[in-house]
Amino acid sequence: MALPCAGLARYLLLLAQENLEFRLPEIKSLIFLNGGQFICQQESKLNSPFWILSLLSEEMARGLMKRTVCAKSIFELWGNGRSVEELHSSLKKYPVEKMEPYLRSNFTYKIKVHAFNKTLTQQEKLERIDSLEFLPFKGKVNLKKPDHIFWFLEDYGTDPNNIPEQPFHLYFGRWIANGQRDLIESYSVKRRHFIGNTSMDACLAFIMANHGKVKTNDVVFDPFVGTGGLLIASAHFGAYVCGTDIDYSTVHGLGKASRKNQKWRGPDENIRANLRQYGLENCYLDVLVSDASKPIWRKGMKFDAIITDPPYGIREATRRTGSQKEMAKETERGTENHISISSNYHLSDILFDLLKFAAEYLVIGGRLVYWLPVYKPEYTEEIIPQHPCLKLISNCEQTLSSHTSRHLITMEKVKEFEDEDQYFHILESQYLSYKSHNSFREKYFSGVTKRIAKEEKDNQK
Ligand SMILES: C[S@@+](CC[C@H](N)C(=O)[O-])C[C@H]1O[C@@H](n2cnc3c(N)ncnc32)[C@H](O)[C@@H]1O
Structure with a gap:
């Protein structure tokens, strides 16, 4: 006490x-x-x-x-x-x-x-x-x-x-x-202009911005921005916000709508319009179509917070653009995809890239807040990704099912990022342990399949 x-x-x-x-x-x-x-x-x-x-x-x-x-x-x-x-x-x-x-x-x-x-x-x-x-x-x-x-x-x-x-x-x-607490209702996703399958619940988005210590005039970045649910919370607290997403349709508000009674997204269904809905357009910097596995930022660029919900491959694809060689092949074939080619972006790679990016592009004292999917039977604290420049601040579990959960991880940059090679041997060994995350999708679905099978069996009794 x-x-x-x-x-x-x-x-x-x-x-x-x-x-x-x-x-x-x-x-x-x-x-x-x-x-x-x-x-x-x-x-x-x-x-x-x-x-x-x-x-x-x-x-x-x-x-x-x-x-x-x-x-x-x-x-x-x-x-x-x-x-x-x-x-x-x-x-x-x-x-x-x-x-x-x-x-x-x-x-x-x-x-x-x-x-x-x-x-x-x-x-x-x-x-x-x-x-x-x-x-x-x-x-x-x-x-x-x-x-x-x-x-x-x-x-x-x-x-x-x-x-x-x-x-x-x-x-x-x-x-x-x-x-x-009123914000939970006034920012409810139910009444939001532009939403997607994985739009973040308003209460959790505000909790994430608070864990990230976001404050007025900060610059906050979400590398997996989706419909910008996390940008809205940070902008409400006075931060300037920006993001990237690999999905051209999401960034441009095109394609199929996520609402039940609507087939296609309407005009002006995009992140900027979401911010406008809440009177926060002045905090909007921009969102870009970009692959988080290939940082686009010049050296020396710094963010005050990185707040994000990476793809787990459950309700959204985990993709990244292909290598130059693969892209050249695609061009030869004349493919007209917005993403020339996509290869699977494994969770271990997503986590590795995200921590490395945060270590390099956060200001000292800046925070990285992100969700980590976990297969509960195999969870130990050791599987929480680490980086020599980032200190773990908190780790909060939200149960998703009997066998899966997601953890909200908050890390703070405590040390200046130096030469990448300096960390290579430490990170390489950690990277191997991240690999256990890769099978999350299979384990998630195997659990779901087992549960459905059990429910069907119980119903037959
Ligand atoms: C869980 S969703 C984010 C949802 C978002 N927080 C919201 O409120 O709408 C993950 C997003 O990551 C995007 N994504 C997947 N792979 C990516 C990559 N390599 N680079 C950038 N974005 C990617 C997906 O298109 C998806 O929109």
């Missing part, structure tokens, strides 16, 4: 009980982004919706809430305890001079009662409020538009089948700000 240091005040963070693994890296990254350090009093209870954080200032708490999609609200914590008595004695110890500015007679107020994992009756809520009459409130109650809102919170644990009679923990504090 970390103890708060001088100058730090205690805040209560109320988190959404979803995407649990993604919350800690998100909150840590955002606190760092706001110039603070993550100090949590209950590191062992990180699966709880309540975290007590020590922060330097209310401004830092507000900065955190301007970005988080994992947390719902933050409160200045005035007291807490494992029973009503403990809560009351903790409140009585909270310095009056810290409460007084918010309890003055010229301010109106309201107290809200919230129980997690239990529904309280109106009567029970009123009892909680009445029990706080020892607090020196001087202002009038205003339920509609109060100057200050105070919350009485109770934690009944996370097991809906085992709700205790009494709460495990009680908290009281002054509400400061809400997080950005």
